Amino acid sequence: MLFKSRSAAVYGIDAHPIDVEVDFSGVMSMKDATFSTVGLPDAAVRESRDRVRAAIKNSGFDLPPTRITINLAPADLKKEGSGFDLPIAIGILGAYGSLQIKDLSDFLLVGELGLEGNLRAVPGVLPMAVMARELGIRNVILPEANAREAAVVEGVDVYPVRTLAEVRELLNSFAFGGQHAHPLKIQPGEVLNELQHFPLDFKDVRGQHTAKRAMEVAAAGGHNLLMIGPPGSGKTMLAKRLPSILAPLIFNEALETTKIHSVAGVLEPNEGLVAHRPFRSPHHTISDAGLIGGGMVPRPGEVSLAHNGLLFLDELPEFPRNVLEVLRQPLEDGTVTISRAAMSLSFPARFMLLAAMNPCPCGFFNDKSRDCTCTPPMIQRYVSKVSGPWLDRIDIHIEVAAVQYKELRQGSEGETSAQIRDRVLAARERQAARFGKVGDQQTTKRHRPVYSNAQMSSQQIRVFCELSSDAERLLERAMQQQGLSARAHDRILKTARTIADLEGAQDIVVKHIAEAIQYRTLDRSYWA
Structure with missing residues (x-):
């Protein structure tokens, strides 16, 4: 049985989509049961098998003895962190038939699982929410502690959850129209003020x-x-x-x-x-x-x-x-x-x-x-x-x-x-x-x-920092007497432009220079 969920990995300050594919096959005895993760996982991702097994069991779900293979695609990108715990666990539950919903292509899942099945915050959630919006993924499910961070992104519905069991109930509600699902809404302007x-x-x-x-x-x-x-x-x-x-x-x-x-x-x-x-x-x-x-x-x-x-x-x-x-x-x-x-x-x-x-x-x-x-x-x-x-x-x-x-x-x-x-x-x-x-x-x-005068380019300096003849002579004399560099010349002009702005002056005059x-x-x- 094959089941897919979606997650993301962060490289730099941008997130990239990761497909979590779960496949299982029956075995004759418990000693033959295995849990393997492929797709360039790091140590934290490989260790997720123990966290996921314990979280599924302690959340009240059955996990029969099977051979489970997790593939994190694309396989050529290194996967880091514990944020894949939740999509892996949901993939396993979906593969075993514990979910009413069969298509999770419109859901992004991320979160670290505790052994009791509780969800813990992970870093990099905001870039993931931005990526979900760009890819047209409507729903983002993540730990409650990360919810406000992701909810500032307009165009996606963010659902804060606390446990694995709560995620299962939320997803099953979408199989019947999602009437009881309530996304978190935040007005970014109000947060800033x-x-x-x-x-x-x-x-x-x-x-x-x-x-x-x-x-x-x-x-x-x-x-x-x-x-x-x-x-x-x-x-x-x-x-x-x-x-x-x-x-x-x-x-x-x-x-x-x-x-x-x-x-x-x-x-x-x-x-x-x-x-x-x-x-x-x-x-x-x-x-x-x-x-x-x-x-x-x-x-x-x-x-x-x-x-x-x-x-x-x-x-x-x-x-x-x-x-x-x-x-x-x-x-x-x-x-x-x-x-x-x-x-x-x-x-x-x-x-x-x-x-x-x-x-x-x-x-x-x-x-x-x-x-x-x-x-x-x-x-x-x-x-x-x-x-x-x-x-x-x-x-x-x-x-x-x-x-x-x-x-x-x-x-x-x-x-x-x-x-x-x-x-x-x-x-x-x-x-x-x-x-x-x-x-x-x-x-x-x-x-x-x-955003400011200090960030002006050389071309903008020539346009916005024109000097009167008196100011020009003063700057030339200072450059020669103090042995200032061309970089210092530009920085003096930028600073003089700011001093003029503080006075509300349109032109840069001698006192500003x-x-x-x-x-x-x-x-x-x-x-x-």
């Missing part, structure tokens, strides 16, 4: 007016930012509050971000969407594979988990230099490509880079209140861990000086995050009008949608 809350606020930051202004510019244009200052000056405090002034995720961005978090298995239980821009802060002991991604079947790393959000690297020179250098590709291209012998996968990685560092090992170089105890060779070794080409990819460099006592003790609070965020949103609206509505832009390998140039002064000349 109800989760907009930030516990940290810029009003708690005393002083640091220059740093807060730079953060506002960075948030408005999506620019990378580097903070240099002594210990205790507030660099980490500022960094943790930057998410509170970022523009909210639109639905397309939230869906793309949630797919990555779903595949990586870091999505919170019963969380339908990633509603906030991600804030990832890896420790400086992280490996290059942990940062970029890797594995036999590559999985996303921290740069992809920070997609559409922030990647914060605290104590920047403490990161191994080879780890920092692998960031060059995602900083330029917005993607990460990981190649293995069996496959090559690409992950999106368009993020704002936020970095913080001390100016020297002791932390007090150029500090007015304390003397630096480091020798020039010590400072040089410390600084050389961050290469010049790497620094070139940072739009904004700022010095975060120690806060004075009077500023710490002042009674009045500074601007709130909500006030700053209003200006950021106004600037983002001007950029959206300039680049066209995001939803109307088609994403291809050559043409990606532009002058402020943008000031954000490049903490380059190598800072340690000269």
Whole structure:
């Protein structure tokens, strides 16, 4: 007897359909009964035979002594994970005649089985639901803990289940019209709005007016930012509050971000969407594979988990230099490509880079209140861990000086995050009008949608960053005196465009260029 069910496997951040074919033949005795799985299964898939047998038995179903063969097609794709437990179990029940429904071509099944027959969550459910919609598969049956994640995809009916017995009852109800089947319905817009809350606020930051202004510019244009200052000056405090002034995720961005978090298995239980821009802060002991991604079947790393959000690297020179250098590709291209012998996968990685560092090992170089105890060779070794080409990819460099006592003790609070965020949103609206509505832009390998000034191409810079003659002369003088590169030239223009947008100015004038140039002064000349 042959019975088929449908499931999916995730490679990169996209799901691929998998047909689960179950065949059985009778045997004379229990010792001749076998359970074999073919189709390039990994260890977790091969071990499913024991979980499935126990789950079927403990759910109250009979499993006669037979020779069972499971084929996961197409057979040339490696199958990973425990999500095939449910389709395998349902295939076995269908082959033994325990299901009233005989055709499961319009159902996608995924879930890990416990020995009692209960269902546990699995990673990568959102890409599977997207795939089901694209293939015209109407119904998706999965563990209750994954249901909200899949239900944000319009065009499919998601049925949350808790046990194998419940899945059988649900499928049998479809044999009689499915009147008692009730899919879970979620409005994605409501999910995004109800989760907009930030516990940290810029009003708690005393002083640091220059740093807060730079953060506002960075948030408005999506620019990378580097903070240099002594210990205790507030660099980490500022960094943790930057998410509170970022523009909210639109639905397309939230869906793309949630797919990555779903595949990586870091999505919170019963969380339908990633509603906030991600804030990832890896420790400086992280490996290059942990940062970029890797594995036999590559999985996303921290740069992809920070997609559409922030990647914060605290104590920047403490990161191994080879780890920092692998960031060059995602900083330029917005993607990460990981190649293995069996496959090559690409992950999106368009993020704002936020970095913080001390100016020297002791932390007090150029500090007015304390003397630096480091020798020039010590400072040089410390600084050389961050290469010049790497620094070139940072739009904004700022010095975060120690806060004075009077500023710490002042009674009045500074601007709130909500006030700053209003200006950021106004600037983002001007950029959206300039680049066209995001939803109307088609994403291809050559043409990606532009969400902010920092993502402008060279061609767009020439169109949208025209300078007056005075601004042109100022930029030329700065380039010659500071020895800035062509990449730094483009980043100054992008930053100046954002500063103009914050003011509501149509043209880039001298004061915009002058402020943008000031954000490049903490380059190598800072340690000269």
